[in-house]
Amino acid sequence: MLKSIRGRLLLQIGLLLLTIVVLLEMIFAAAVSTYYFDSARQIVQSRAVTAATLSNQFMEGYTLPERARYILENLVPSESSRVEVLDLQGRTVVDSYGFSSSKRIRTADVRIAQQGGVGSYSGYSNAFKQRIMAVSSPLVSYGEVIGTLRFSVSTEPLYDEVAKLVVWAIGIGAAVLLLGFGLSLIIARQIVGPIKELTVISRKMATGDFTAKAVRQNDDEVGTLADSLNHMNEELSKSEKMKNDFISTVSHELRTPLTSIKGWGETLVVGGLDDDETTLKGLSVITNETDRLIGLVEDLLDFSKYQAGEIKMRSVPVDLNLLLQQLDLQYSWAGNKRGVTLSTYLPDEPLPMHADLNRLKQVFVNVLDNAIKFSDLNGEIRMTASCEDLQVHVSVQDDGEGIPAEDLERIGRRFYKGSSKMSGSGLGLAISKEIVRLHGGRIKIESEYGIGTTVTVTLPLAVEEFMSGSEVATHLASSDK
Amino acid sequence: MKALKIAGLLSLLIVGGCGRIASPGDLLHAPNLANEEQALYRAVQPFLPAGYQLTTPDQSDQGSAIRLADLDGDGDEELIVSYKKPDTDYEVNVMILTQRGGAWQKADQITGSGMNLDYLGIKPLTDRSSSELLLGYDSGGSGLPRELFVYSFSGGQAEEIFHESYDQIAVGDLIGSGMEQIAVVPPAVDAEDTHSQIRLIGEKNGKLSLLAESRTDGSVTNMQIERAATNIDGLFAQIMSTTRSGYAVLLTWENNDLVNILSLSQKSYDARVSRQDLKLEAPDRNPDLSSTENKWWIDYPAKNRDVDGDGILETALPTPLPSVESASGTPQLWSDSYYRWNGNQTMEFVEDRFWQWGYDLRIPSRWLGEYRIELPTGSENAAGEVRFTYSAKNDTGNTVALPLLTLRQMTSEAWNALKPVLESRQSEYVVLGSTGSVIPGNSSLVTVALLPDGNGDLTGKAARDYEALRLTIAEVHQLAGISADDEEEASSDVEKH
Numbered sequence: 001m002l003k004s005i006r007g008r009l010l011l012q013i014g015l016l017l018l019t020i021v022v023l024l025e026m027i028f029a030a031a032v033s034t035y036y037f038d039s040a041r042q043i044v045q046s047r048a049v050t051a052a053t054l055s056n057q058f059m060e061g062y063t064l065p066e067r068a069r070y071i072l073e074n075l076v077p078s079e080s081s082r083v084e085v086l087d088l089q090g091r092t093v094v095d096s097y098g099f100s101s102s103k104r105i106r107t108a109d110v111r112i113a114q115q116g117g118v119g120s121y122s123g124y125s126n127a128f129k130q131r132i133m134a135v136s137s138p139l140v141s142y143g144e145v146i147g148t149l150r151f152s153v154s155t156e157p158l159y160d161e162v163a164k165l166v167v168w169a170i171g172i173g174a175a176v177l178l179l180g181f182g183l184s185l186i187i188a189r190q191i192v193g194p195i196k197e198l199t200v201i202s203r204k205m206a207t208g209d210f211t212a213k214a215v216r217q218n219d220d221e222v223g224t225l226a227d228s229l230n231h232m233n234e235e236l237s238k239s240e241k242m243k244n245d246f247i248s249t250v251s252h253e254l255r256t257p258l259t260s261i262k263g264w265g266e267t268l269v270v271g272g273l274d275d276d277e278t279t280l281k282g283l284s285v286i287t288n289e290t291d292r293l294i295g296l297v298e299d300l301l302d303f304s305k306y307q308a309g310e311i312k313m314r315s316v317p318v319d320l321n322l323l324l325q326q327l328d329l330q331y332s333w334a335g336n337k338r339g340v341t342l343s344t345y346l347p348d349e350p351l352p353m354h355a356d357l358n359r360l361k362q363v364f365v366n367v368l369d370n371a372i373k374f375s376d377l378n379g380e381i382r383m384t385a386s387c388e389d390l391q392v393h394v395s396v397q398d399d400g401e402g403i404p405a406e407d408l409e410r411i412g413r414r415f416y417k418g419s420s421k422m423s424g425s426g427l428g429l430a431i432s433k434e435i436v437r438l439h440g441g442r443i444k445i446e447s448e449y450g451i452g453t454t455v456t457v458t459l460p461l462a463v464e465e466f467m468s469g470s471e472v473a474t475h476l477a478s479s480d481k
Numbered sequence: 482m483k484a485l486k487i488a489g490l491l492s493l494l495i496v497g498g499c500g501r502i503a504s505p506g507d508l509l510h511a512p513n514l515a516n517e518e519q520a521l522y523r524a525v526q527p528f529l530p531a532g533y534q535l536t537t538p539d540q541s542d543q544g545s546a547i548r549l550a551d552l553d554g555d556g557d558e559e560l561i562v563s564y565k566k567p568d569t570d571y572e573v574n575v576m577i578l579t580q581r582g583g584a585w586q587k588a589d590q591i592t593g594s595g596m597n598l599d600y601l602g603i604k605p606l607t608d609r610s611s612s613e614l615l616l617g618y619d620s621g622g623s624g625l626p627r628e629l630f631v632y633s634f635s636g637g638q639a640e641e642i643f644h645e646s647y648d649q650i651a652v653g654d655l656i657g658s659g660m661e662q663i664a665v666v667p668p669a670v671d672a673e674d675t676h677s678q679i680r681l682i683g684e685k686n687g688k689l690s691l692l693a694e695s696r697t698d699g700s701v702t703n704m705q706i707e708r709a710a711t712n713i714d715g716l717f718a719q720i721m722s723t724t725r726s727g728y729a730v731l732l733t734w735e736n737n738d739l740v741n742i743l744s745l746s747q748k749s750y751d752a753r754v755s756r757q758d759l760k761l762e763a764p765d766r767n768p769d770l771s772s773t774e775n776k777w778w779i780d781y782p783a784k785n786r787d788v789d790g791d792g793i794l795e796t797a798l799p800t801p802l803p804s805v806e807s808a809s810g811t812p813q814l815w816s817d818s819y820y821r822w823n824g825n826q827t828m829e830f831v832e833d834r835f836w837q838w839g840y841d842l843r844i845p846s847r848w849l850g851e852y853r854i855e856l857p858t859g860s861e862n863a864a865g866e867v868r869f870t871y872s873a874k875n876d877t878g879n880t881v882a883l884p885l886l887t888l889r890q891m892t893s894e895a896w897n898a899l900k901p902v903l904e905s906r907q908s909e910y911v912v913l914g915s916t917g918s919v920i921p922g923n924s925s926l927v928t929v930a931l932l933p934d935g936n937g938d939l940t941g942k943a944a945r946d947y948e949a950l951r952l953t954i955a956e957v958h959q960l961a962g963i964s965a966d967d968e969e970e971a972s973s974d975v976e977k978h
Binding site for chain 2: 035036037039040043044063065066068069072073074075077080081082093094096097098099100115116125128130132143144152153154157158161165
C-alpha cells in the first residue's frame with residue numbers, strides 16, 4: 001500500500017486532514033467553552049455587582065437583615081440566578097426563595113467578597129449536587145463590609161450546551177475527513193491513471209514498437225513526460241533507420257570492392273596468367289580495391305574509437321601554416337583524376353597552435369577530398385586561411401552541386417550521407433568534427449544547393465612565442481611516416 | 482480566534498441544522514433547591530397572589546420568609562409564609578398552611594398594617610406544648626412605634642391574644658419556666674422625657690400579662706435575652722443616659738422579680754484597668770434602675786458578644802488603653818474588655834479587644850500590664866497607625882520603647898509599594914483585611930499588622946523578656962480572628978479571578 005503513490009497520497013492527505021480537523025476541533029471546543037463560561041460569568045457578575053452597588057449606595061446604615069429584605073422584595077421577577085445574602089460568617093440571611101440558613105458557605109468567592117473584592121467561583125456544589133458558578137460582591141456600610149451578596153447559577157446547562165456543540169463539531173469534522181478521503185482518492189486516481197498508461201506504452205516501446213504513442217492528457221508534468229516519451233520513441237526509430245541505412249551503405253561499400261576483387265580473381269583463375277597485361281591490370285585492381293576496403297575498415301575503427309572516447313590528442317606546438325602549405329603542395333602536385341585545381345591563399349606569418357598535426361591533416365584531407373569529390377570536372381576549389389582574434393579560419397570553397405537545405409543540418413552526423421549517391425562511409429565529416437572539437441575549434445558548413453559549399457574550420461591560435469620553422473618541419477616529416 | 486468562533490458557530494448553524502444555539506444568558510438558571518426547600522417553595526406558590534413579594538423580618542430567631550413550625554402543638558408542622566402584595570404598600574401578610582393528607586392547604590391569613598415585618602417569632606408563651614406566633618410590624622421610620630401582635634393557632638384558626646406597642650423587643654426564657662417571656666421597651670410617650678421602661682410580659686394564669694417592670698433614667702439599647710451564665714438566661718441591655726454616658730445592665734429573674742446583676746462599686750469599677758475579675762455587689766432589686774450609683778458604667782455602647790464562643794454572652798466594658806502620654810489632641814484609645822458572669826457575684830475577665838477604627842485585634846493576655854499604645858504624633862490621620870510598644874531597660878540602663886506590634890491602615894496603592902520593601906527586608910507581616918473599592922470614589926484600604934525585626938539590642942534577661950512578649954505570625958492570625966478554616970464546598974475546581 002505504502003509503496004504506491006496512491007497509498008502515500010491517501011495516507012498523507014488523510015494525516016494532514018486529521019491534524020487540521022483535530023486542531024480546529026480543539027480550538028473550537030476551547031473557544032466555545034470559554035465563550036459560554038466567560039459570558040455566563042460576566043452576566044452573573046454584572047447582576048451581582050449592580051445589585052450590590054445599588055444596595056451599598058441607597059441602603060447605607062441599614063442592618064443586614066433590612067438590606068436582605070429589601071433585596072428579596074425587589075428581585076426582578078425574571079431573575080434567573082439564585083440570590084443569597086450572606087452574613088460575615090457566610091450564613092445565609094435570606095436567599096431568593098425566602099429561606100435563611102445557618103449553614104456556612106465558605107467558597108472562594110465569598111471569602112474574596114468578605115475581603116471587599118468581587119469574587120467568582122465555579123465548581124461542584126455538594127448542597128445542590130451539581131456544578132455551579134457563583135459571584136459574590138460585598139455589601140458595605142460606612143466603608144465596612146457587613147455581608148455578601150451572592151449570585152449563583154447552575155452550570156450544568158452550559159456544560160450540556162458546550163458538549164452538544166462539541167459533538168456536532170466532531171460530527172462535522174468526521175464528515176470533512178470522509179469527504180477529504182474521497183477527494184484524495186479521486187486525486188490519486190487522476191495522478192496515477194496517466195502514469196499507468198505511460199508505463200504500458202513505455203513497455204511497448206521497449207519491445208521495439210515504434211508505432212506506440214503516448215497520449216498527452218493534461219498540460220502537466222505527466223503530459224511533458226508523455227511528450228518526451230514520444231520524442232524518445234521518434235529518436236529511437238530514427239536511429240534505428242539510420243543504423244539500417246548504415247548497415248546497407250557499409251554492406252554496399254564493402255561489396256563493391258569485393259565484387260570487383262572476386263571478378264578479377266575469377267577472371268585470372270579462368271583465364272590463367274598468360275596475358276601479362278591483363279594479369280597486371282587485374283592484380284592492380286585487386287590491390288586498389290583492397291586498399292579501399294582497408295581505408296573503409298580503418299574509418300570504422302577510428303570512428304568507434306572516437307565514440308568510445310579512446311582517442312587522445314597528442315598536442316604539441318605546431319605551425320598550421322606549414323601544414324596547409326604542405327597540403328597545397330600535395331594536392332597541386334599530385335593533381336587528381338577529376339582535374340580539379342586547388343587555389344590556396346595563405347597568410348605570410350606563421351599560425352602557431354597546440355595541436356596534433358596528423359589528426360588535423362586528416363581533417364583537412366577529408367574536407368579537401370570532399371570538396372574535390374563534389375566539384376564539377378575540371379572545377380576549382382579555393383582554400384583560404386585568415387587570422388582573427390587569436391583564431392584561424394580555414395575555409396575550403398567549391399563550386400560543386402551544394403547540399404540541399406534539409407540535409408545541411410544533418411551533415412556531419414555519423415552514418416549520414418545525404419541524398420548524394422556518392423560512395424563513402426558517411427563517417428569522414430563526423431570524425432573531422434570530433435577531432436576539431438577536441439582541439440577546441442568548430443566546423444561550419446555553408447551551402448547553397450547548385451552553387452557550391454564552403455566548409456570553414458576554425459581553430460584557436462596559441463599565444464606563446466612561435467617556435468622555429470625547422471622544428472615544425474621535423475614534426476611534419478616524422479608524422480608523415 | 483473570534484472569527485473562528487463565529488465561523489464555527491455559523492457553520493454549525495448551517496450544516497447542523499440542529500435548531501437554535503442557545504446563548505449563554507438563556508441557559509442560566511438557578512441551581513435546583515435542596516429537596517425540602519424546593520418542596521416548601523413549590524407548596525406555597527398556589528396560595529400566593531400574583532406578583533407577590535416574599536418578605537423577611539428584621540429580627541427573628543430564624544430569618545426565612547417560608548418556615549416550618551408546630552404552632553398548635555399537634556405534632557405536625559405548619560408552614561408560615563410572610564409576603565407582601567404588589568398593590569398595597571402598607572400591608573404585610575402572614576399565611577399559615579397546614580398539611581392534610583400530604584397536601585398543603587391554606588389555614589389562615591393574618592394581614593397587618595405596617596411597612597415591614599420587624600419581628601417574627603414562634604415561641605411557646607402560654608403553654609409548653611404549643612407555640613404562639615409573634616408578629617411585630619414596623620410603621621416605617623425610626624422613632625415611630627412598632628406594634629406587636631401575638632397569635633395563638635388552634636383548629637386551623639389564628640386568634641389574637643395580645644397586643645402592645647414597642648420600641649424594642651427581646652424574647653427568651655428569663656424565668657426558667659420552660660416557656661418564654663417577652664421583654665419590651667415601650668415607645669417613648671414624650672420626646673423630652675428620657676425615662677423608659679423594660680416590661681417583662683409572660684404567662685400568668687394561662688394568659689399573657691405583665692410580670693415585672695424596670696424603670697430607667699435613659700434610653701434602652703441593644704436589649705437581648707441570652708444565656709448569661711451556665712443554665713441562667715439574662716436580659717442584657719445598655720442604658721444610655723445623659724449622665725456618665727451610660728451603663729450596662731444584666732437583668733435576671735430572682736424571687737419573682739427582675740434584679741440587676743451588674744451592680745459594681747466604684748472601687749471595683751476603678752480596678753477594671755488591671756483586667757482582673759471584677760467583684761460585684763449584691764444584685765440591685767430596685768425596679769428603678771437609676772436608684773444606685775453602683776453601675777457597670779460604659780463610655781460608649783460597646784456591643785455584648787459571645788467572644789469566646791461558649792454560648793454565654795460576655796458583657797463588654799470599654800476600658801482606656803495604656804497609652805504613652807503625649808500632647809493633647811491625641812484621642813483616647815479604648816479596648817473592649819469582655820467579662821463573663823460566673824452566676825454569682827463575680828464577673829470573670831475573658832479578653833481584651835482593640836476594636837476601633839476598623840482594627841480588630843485581641844490583645845494577648847501575656848501583654849497585660851506590659852504594653853503601651855502609641856499613636857504617631859503629628860500625623861493627620863491618627864488612625865493610620867497604632868503601635869503596641871514595650872518599655873525595656875537596655876544595657877546602659879536607659880529605658881527604650883520597643884515595638885511589639887504595629888497595626889497600619891493604608892490605601893492599597895501604598896500597601897503595594899510597601900510590600901516589596903517588607904519582603905526584601907524579610908520582615909514579618911500579616912494582612913488583616915482589606916475593603917474593596919465598592920463605593921466609587923473610595924479607594925480600598927488595607928489593614929496590616931507588622932511584626933518587629935530584631936531584638937532592640939537587648940541582652941540577657943531583658944532580651945528574654947522581650948522575646949517572650951513577641952508574637953508569632955500564627956498568633957497574630959489567631960488574635961485577629963483570621964481563620965484558615967476549610968471550605969464548606971468542595972475546594973476542587975476552584976477558579977480564582
